[in-house]
Each structure stands twice: as structure tokens, then as C-alpha cells.
Amino acid sequence: MSALMMHSFKLGLSGSRQHSTVRTAPRCLPARSRGSVRRSCRSTTRHVVTMSANRQWILRNRPDGDIKKTDLELVETPIPAIEDGQVLCKNMYISIDPTHRIWMSDAPQYMPCVELGEIMRAVSIAVVEDSKFDGLAKGDIVSGIGGCQDYFVADGATLNKADPSLPPPEQLGPYSMIIGLTAFYGTTKICAPKAGETFVVSGAAGAVGSMAGQLAKMAGARVIGTVGSQEKADWLTKELGFDGVINYKTDDVAAKLKELAPDGVDCYFDNTAGPVLEEVLLQFNNNGRIALCGLINQYNTDKIGVKNYDMILMRRLTVQGFICIDQLASMGEMLEVVKKGIADGKIKYKLDIQKGLESYIDVVNMLYNGSNQGKLMIEV
Amino acid sequence: MSALMMHSFKLGLSGSRQHSTVRTAPRCLPARSRGSVRRSCRSTTRHVVTMSANRQWILRNRPDGDIKKTDLELVETPIPAIEDGQVLCKNMYISIDPTHRIWMSDAPQYMPCVELGEIMRAVSIAVVEDSKFDGLAKGDIVSGIGGCQDYFVADGATLNKADPSLPPPEQLGPYSMIIGLTAFYGTTKICAPKAGETFVVSGAAGAVGSMAGQLAKMAGARVIGTVGSQEKADWLTKELGFDGVINYKTDDVAAKLKELAPDGVDCYFDNTAGPVLEEVLLQFNNNGRIALCGLINQYNTDKIGVKNYDMILMRRLTVQGFICIDQLASMGEMLEVVKKGIADGKIKYKLDIQKGLESYIDVVNMLYNGSNQGKLMIEV
Structure with missing residues (x-):
């Protein structure tokens, strides 16, 4: 058993599972922010992991x-x-993403839904x-679709060997396809803000939103984020350099x-659609660009219509929906930009483990x- | 007074204004279709034009x-x-376009609204x-924003001298910025259908829609149009070569x-938005393209939300709103394609004068x- 696995098992058996950690700086790169928050997780189910049992969340x-x-x-x-060609893996960190709610539904979606059972x-x-x-080989760190479980078996060819120079949790965060590539592709390839332009991002304190805003700042844009709390607003303006923040729960979004x-x-x-999208549509300049990355406002509610769709015509807008898994060709370019941004202190992030x-x-x-608070994951 | 003006005045004084003509073939190019329809126009106001009076429609x-x-x-x-640098023009044909309804409103739009008065x-x-x-010089034919009136004065630099090789009504139709360029830009630059792909157009029997469909056919696409009458459906499938037509008034749009x-x-x-858009969104393939040209379904009603906006994300769609006046750089390319298409019998059109x-x-x-029935205009 590798040292990493031992570490993981020790954590599992020590009872520390009822705690969470918010990491605001990477372990192997210069720290820019040292705040940390601990919060209890209201789990009611407890299981002890043994080598003969695999816990699995079944829909x-x-x-x-x-x-x-x-x-x-x-x-x-x-x-x-396992059989020939296969690998047995033990999950270390599971990425918790808004798309889980999509996968649980049987609405039309970008991958097959998760079937009941x-x-x-x-x-x-x-x-x-x-x-x-x-x-x-045993002890290698890999990324893949491991599922909500302790162990999984995969064909070796479907796994990506992780970059040993980067800490594992960060590889589900700023350096990941889901976070890094999504923020990078939507910001630099679809929105492509020019210096002096105004860039708005919803869900701005999220892992994707906060990186998108910082990438737009790096491009010279004026960056405004929408958030749902004063704490998030403060983080964006005081630590990340956003030019302004709208608290959609307390501000008059249109006026602000x-x-x-x-x-x-x-x-x-x-990241959200919903009322923020409808207001932003009304205040767009000609030839604006919308990178549609998520609809978190709409996932858990009945689908309602998006108002002000006509502004796409009136302001000659381009709306592009995109999914990170289609854009793997940009992964190398993203890693280069994000690694440099983090090293230069221009990209900061939080992990919520x-x-x-x-x-x-x-x-x-x-x-x-x-x-x-930041990229959400579970340390198994 | 030019011969053309004399002709125009004679029409004006002869009482022929209560009739309309649908032209299905250009005067100076090979005719492909000879059908014509006459229909009374229910105007109740009559005025006699004299050289000293300029009739003007005031909002x-x-x-x-x-x-x-x-x-x-x-x-x-x-x-x-007129003063130095100016030109006095007499309108021959006034283009009647869906955007008139937008211009009459004070909703946010792509040009200033027409003010009351x-x-x-x-x-x-x-x-x-x-x-x-x-x-x-006197007798030249020009195009411009002449307004709903008999005469207008314009700075000469704002007028385009018309192509003398093309008949004037056609220059408000297939060869115009509003019809030809809109259909061309949306079809070939935004949708860019590949051979074998499926191209759907709403408002398909309209001047823009019918040309868009024919340009998509020329690109090798399977073309489906939505219309509101059997007569329009027949024209599209029997004369224009559309592969299928949906009558949104009588068909189950989803099933069809x-x-x-x-x-x-x-x-x-x-061209329409509304329920057809909402259904098409549900049946899109990945990486589809929507050229948003018009919202005629929504102009005269309270703005309602567009449902199924989430499919833009799920199917990685790109929606681009566009206005022909921004795309004048493509005018020459459009004219070349459309002239050849008409000459080859691959583009047919109707004028509703x-x-x-x-x-x-x-x-x-x-x-x-x-x-x-076709591109609508008024012969003044």
C-alpha cells in the first residue's frame, strides 16, 4: 500500500471525516492567502472502510x-x-460539481443520465x-470518472496519469478539465475580452467563476461578478481584484x-442563467459574447423561460454553450496559462475539501x- | 422629369393604387415561375399626389x-x-419589413426607435x-432610408446609386441588404451548413426565409421550413425544392x-422565435448553429420567455443574433452568389408589390x- 493510501486510510479511520477544510493556497506553490475556514458537515451516516468493502452511492x-x-x-x-488491461483504483478525492444534478435527472443532457440503480x-x-x-503501476495517481464510491475498476486506457508535480486536490481544482479548462475556454476562446471591455461573470465566487474573472482581469477587462453573500463579495474585490460585485440577494441587480x-x-x-442573465441581456453592448457554462439557477426548479432573448438579436450577441469535455485540445494551453497565473499571484483559488x-x-x-467556498470535493 | 418618374406619377393618378401584384420572376432574368396573384388592398385613405405636396406617414x-x-x-x-450637397428624391418603392414594428416601439433595439411625431x-x-x-444627377436611381413618404431630402453621400442592370423592385428584394444579405450572411456565415446536415428555417416562405433555405440547399443540406399555410408549403416543396415543410398552425411541430x-x-x-424555436432547441444535434435574424412571433405580443434555453448548453449550440447593416462587407460576395443562383434557377423568389x-x-x-406572398413593398 502506498504512503498516500496509508494517509488516506488513516484519515478514514480516525473520525476526521466530519470536518471540512477550505484551502486557499496550494501546497507546492507560493501562498498568497492564508485564510482558512472549518465547518462541520452534517452527515448522519458513518461507515468504517475495510479492504473487503466498497461503499457506493446508488441513485x-x-x-x-x-x-x-x-x-x-x-x-x-x-x-x-480485475482482469487483463484493467486497473483497480481507490478514490482519494471526488469532485463535486453542479452537473451532478443534471446527471441525476432524465432531462435531455450532454452525457447519458445516470440510470436508477x-x-x-x-x-x-x-x-x-x-x-x-x-x-x-500500484501507487500511481490517476484521474478519471471514478464515481461516488471507494474503489473502482477501469480499463487502464481510460485513465489519465496525474501530473506528479501538482498536488492531487489541485488537479480537481484550478488545473482540472472541469474547473481550469472550463474557465479558460469560456473566457479566452468564447468571450475573448479585450482590454477596456466589461466582463461580467455569474456564480463569481465559485471555482469556475472566480478563475474566469481573474483570467479576464489578466486580459485587461473590467470585471464584475455576481454572488450571493457579502463574504464572497469581499473575497472577490479585496483579494481577487474584481472591479465590482453585485449581491443578487440584496442588491437591485439592474441598478447596480x-x-x-x-x-x-x-x-x-x-454559470447561472435566471434573473441575472435576463438583466445582463438588457445592458449588453453591440457584438457582445456570452459563454454559457452552467444553469445552476435552473437545475432544481421547473424550467422557466428566459426573458429578453430578443436582446440577442438587438445587440447582435453571440451565445455559445460549451462543455469542457469537448475542448480537451486546449488543455495544454490552459495549464500553461493557469500555472503561470498562480505562480505570479494573478490567479488565486480556494478548495473546499x-x-x-x-x-x-x-x-x-x-x-x-x-x-x-471554492472548488468543492470530498476527501474519501 | 424622368420617364420613370412619369410612369410613377401616372400610376399614382390612375387609381391603380388599390391593386397589388405578386411577381414571381425578375424582369431582366430568365423566368422560372410564372404564377401571379392579384389581391385588393383595403386602404381607405385616398390622396392625389401633386408636385407641391409630400405625403408623410407620421408615428x-x-x-x-x-x-x-x-x-x-x-x-x-x-x-x-435642397441645399448644397443634398439630393431631392422621389420614392418609387418602399420596403415593408418586420422591423417596422420594432422601430415603432420604444423597447431597446438595434437602431434608435422612431420618435412620436x-x-x-x-x-x-x-x-x-x-x-x-x-x-x-436627376434621373439616377438610388437606395437609402427614404421613409414612408413621397419625397425625401438626403445628403448625397448617404445614398447608394442603384445597379442599373437590375430592376428597382428586385433591389429591395433578392439583391438587397435587407433580404439578400440577411439570408446570405445568416446561412453561409453563421449556420454554414455542410453537405448532409439538416437546416431548419422558420418563416420559410418569407423573402429572407425562402432565400436562406435555397442557399442551404445549394450547400447540400437537407432543408426543412416552417410556414403558416398549405399554399406556402406547396410553394416551398414543389417549386423551391425544400425537403420538408411544417405547417405550425396545423401540424404537431414536435412530431413532424x-x-x-x-x-x-x-x-x-x-425568423420567428416562439414555439418553433423552443421545439427545434429540443431536437438539436451537438455543435449546432442558430442564426437569429428575427422574432416576428414576439413583436406584437408581450415578451414571453424562451423555454429550453438550457439546450444551448446541453447541445453546445451557438446562437448568433445579427443585423444586415453590420455586414455590408459581405454585400459583394452575396450579390455574386445570388445573381448566379437566380440565373441558374437555383434561387427563386416572389415580390409582393x-x-x-x-x-x-x-x-x-x-x-x-x-x-x-414574398418580399413586401409599396409602389408609391
Whole structure:
């Protein structure tokens, strides 16, 4: 068993799973911000991991509105054996992303939905426990779609060997396809803000939104974010250098946007849709660009229409929906820009590492009530 | 006075203004279709044109829903004198376009709205009556924003000298910025259909829609149009070579679209928004393109939200709103393609020429009740 696995198991057995850690600086790069927050996670289920048991979250019902405890079930199954070409992996960190709510539904979506009775899908960073695949050996760190479970078996060819120079949690965060590539592609390839233009991002304190805003700052744009709390607003303006923040819960969004963007909006990186989108549409300049990355405002509610769609015509806007998995060709370019941005202190980020696979339902719901602080993941 | 002007005045005085003509083939190019329809125009106001009077349609109220007789007033004013650099023009044909309804409202839009008390804006083909501008002489045919009136004065530099090889009405139709360039830019530059892809166009029997569909056919796409009558459907499939037509008034749009586009939709040229857009969004393939050209479904109603906006993300769609006046750089390329298309019989079109400036309100409303047949204009 590798040192990393030992570490992981020790954590698992020590009872520390009921705590979370918000990391604001990488372990292997210069720290720019030292704040940290600890918060209890209201998990009620406890399991002890043994080498013979694999805990798996199984989707039992399609959520109606918020995800409820009865929508998924945590079951124990034997750890599977592997065949030639396969690898047995133990999940270290599971990425918790807004798209989980999409995958749980059977609405039309960009990947197959998770079927009832299946293991809940999730991207993860894992350590190789056993390998019958030539390119991977016990102890290697890999990323893949490991699912919400302790162990998984995968064809070796479907796994990516992680970059050993970067800490594993950061590889689900700023350097990941889901966070880094999404922010990079939407900001630099779709919005492509020019110096002096105004760039608005919704869900701005999220892992993707905060990086998008910082990438737009690096391009010379005036950056405005929308958030749901004063704490998030302060982080963006005082630590990340955003030019302005709108608290959609307390501000008059229309008036505040006019005040912060007196010359109109040129780019909008949209994580939410909903009322913020509708207001931004009204204040767009001609030839504006919208990178549509997420619809978190709409996931847990009945689908309602988007008003002011006509402004796409009136202001000659381009709206492009995109999914990071289509843009892997830009991964190398992203890594170069993001590594440099972090090293130069121009990109800061937070990791919100919750503990314990059993806390999954509580943790995933943090995304939709806005209580996470930075890139959310579970340390298994 | 030029021969053309004499002709125009004779029409004006002969009482022929109460008739309309649908032209289905150009005068100076090989005719492909010889059908013609005459229809009475229900104008109730009659005026006799004299050289000393200029009839002008003045916007009095912003329409609430349909355009009513009381929303505009036809007044007579003296014909203005011109100063150095100016040109006096007599309108020959006034282009009647869906955007008139936008211009009458004070909603945010792509040009300034027409203010109350101002002459209603319109693009026109006119003949020069008097010139104090070096580049234009009496008798020249020009295009510009002549307004809904008999005469207008313009700075010579703002007028385009018309191509003398093309008949004037066609220069408001297939060869125009409003029709030809809109169809060309949206189809070939935004949708860019590849051979074998499926291209859907709404408002398909309209001047822009029918040309967009034919340009997509020339690119090798499978073309499906939505229309509001069997007569329009027949024209598209039997004369224009469309692969299928959906009558949104009588068909189940979702079922018919599935039947006609079993492999999904790749491109959508949207003239209407509304329920057709919402259905097409659900049946898009990944990486589809929407050229948003018009919103005729929404002009005369309260703005309602567009449902299924989330499919822009799920199917990685690009929606681009565009206005022809921004795309003049493509005018030469469009003319080349469209002239050849018409000469080769691959592009057919109809002109719906209504007679008499006084019929403006009846004529413009034809656009919104779908009763026009081809590019609508008024022969002044």
C-alpha cells in the first residue's frame, strides 16, 4: 500500500471525516492567502472502510427539486477483481460539481443520465491499488470518472496519469478539465475580452467563476461578478481584484449593474442563467459574447423561460454553450496559462475539501444553496 | 422629369393604387415561375399626389399589439428645397419589413426607435428629382432610408446609386441588404451548413426565409421550413425544392420535426422565435448553429420567455443574433452568389408589390398576419 493510501486510510479511520477544510493556497506553490475556514458537515451516516468493502452511492430516485436523502442510497459491495488491461483504483478525492444534478435527472443532457440503480457518476483523483495494465503501476495517481464510491475498476486506457508535480486536490481544482479548462475556454476562446471591455461573470465566487474573472482581469477587462453573500463579495474585490460585485440577494441587480458597468457589458460568462442573465441581456453592448457554462439557477426548479432573448438579436450577441469535455485540445494551453497565473499571484483559488464519502448528499447540496467556498470535493 | 418618374406619377393618378401584384420572376432574368396573384388592398385613405405636396406617414402612438389606424397619420407637407450637397428624391418603392414594428416601439433595439411625431422610417428605392451633390444627377436611381413618404431630402453621400442592370423592385428584394444579405450572411456565415446536415428555417416562405433555405440547399443540406399555410408549403416543396415543410398552425411541430429530421437538426435560421424555436432547441444535434435574424412571433405580443434555453448548453449550440447593416462587407460576395443562383434557377423568389403610399398600415400588417406572398413593398 502506498504512503498516500496509508494517509488516506488513516484519515478514514480516525473520525476526521466530519470536518471540512477550505484551502486557499496550494501546497507546492507560493501562498498568497492564508485564510482558512472549518465547518462541520452534517452527515448522519458513518461507515468504517475495510479492504473487503466498497461503499457506493446508488441513485434510487430522480430528485424533484432539491436532492433528498432518499434519492440515493449508500451500499456496501465487495471490492471487484480485475482482469487483463484493467486497473483497480481507490478514490482519494471526488469532485463535486453542479452537473451532478443534471446527471441525476432524465432531462435531455450532454452525457447519458445516470440510470436508477447505477453508481452516481463523479470525476475523481485516485491511487492505483492493483494493475493489470501496462502503463500504470500500484501507487500511481490517476484521474478519471471514478464515481461516488471507494474503489473502482477501469480499463487502464481510460485513465489519465496525474501530473506528479501538482498536488492531487489541485488537479480537481484550478488545473482540472472541469474547473481550469472550463474557465479558460469560456473566457479566452468564447468571450475573448479585450482590454477596456466589461466582463461580467455569474456564480463569481465559485471555482469556475472566480478563475474566469481573474483570467479576464489578466486580459485587461473590467470585471464584475455576481454572488450571493457579502463574504464572497469581499473575497472577490479585496483579494481577487474584481472591479465590482453585485449581491443578487440584496442588491437591485439592474441598478447596480448600471452603476458598475456604465458603458455597458461586452462579455458575460454565465454559470447561472435566471434573473441575472435576463438583466445582463438588457445592458449588453453591440457584438457582445456570452459563454454559457452552467444553469445552476435552473437545475432544481421547473424550467422557466428566459426573458429578453430578443436582446440577442438587438445587440447582435453571440451565445455559445460549451462543455469542457469537448475542448480537451486546449488543455495544454490552459495549464500553461493557469500555472503561470498562480505562480505570479494573478490567479488565486480556494478548495473546499469536505471529508468522508458518506457525506455526499449534504456536500452536493452545498452547491445549490451556495454554502461552499471554492472548488468543492470530498476527501474519501 | 424622368420617364420613370412619369410612369410613377401616372400610376399614382390612375387609381391603380388599390391593386397589388405578386411577381414571381425578375424582369431582366430568365423566368422560372410564372404564377401571379392579384389581391385588393383595403386602404381607405385616398390622396392625389401633386408636385407641391409630400405625403408623410407620421408615428402618433406606439402600437400596443397590432398596428392600428390611429397609430400613424398621413399628413401633407410642402416638398422641401435642397441645399448644397443634398439630393431631392422621389420614392418609387418602399420596403415593408418586420422591423417596422420594432422601430415603432420604444423597447431597446438595434437602431434608435422612431420618435412620436417623426416620419415613419423605411428603406426605399427612389429616383433623383433634383441634386446639388456632385455624384448624383436627376434621373439616377438610388437606395437609402427614404421613409414612408413621397419625397425625401438626403445628403448625397448617404445614398447608394442603384445597379442599373437590375430592376428597382428586385433591389429591395433578392439583391438587397435587407433580404439578400440577411439570408446570405445568416446561412453561409453563421449556420454554414455542410453537405448532409439538416437546416431548419422558420418563416420559410418569407423573402429572407425562402432565400436562406435555397442557399442551404445549394450547400447540400437537407432543408426543412416552417410556414403558416398549405399554399406556402406547396410553394416551398414543389417549386423551391425544400425537403420538408411544417405547417405550425396545423401540424404537431414536435412530431413532424422528428419525422422530417430523424437525425436531428444541425442549423436553424430563425425568423420567428416562439414555439418553433423552443421545439427545434429540443431536437438539436451537438455543435449546432442558430442564426437569429428575427422574432416576428414576439413583436406584437408581450415578451414571453424562451423555454429550453438550457439546450444551448446541453447541445453546445451557438446562437448568433445579427443585423444586415453590420455586414455590408459581405454585400459583394452575396450579390455574386445570388445573381448566379437566380440565373441558374437555383434561387427563386416572389415580390409582393402593393400599390399606394396611403395603404401603408394595411400593408405593414400583412407581415404579421402572414398574408404577404414574398418580399413586401409599396409602389408609391
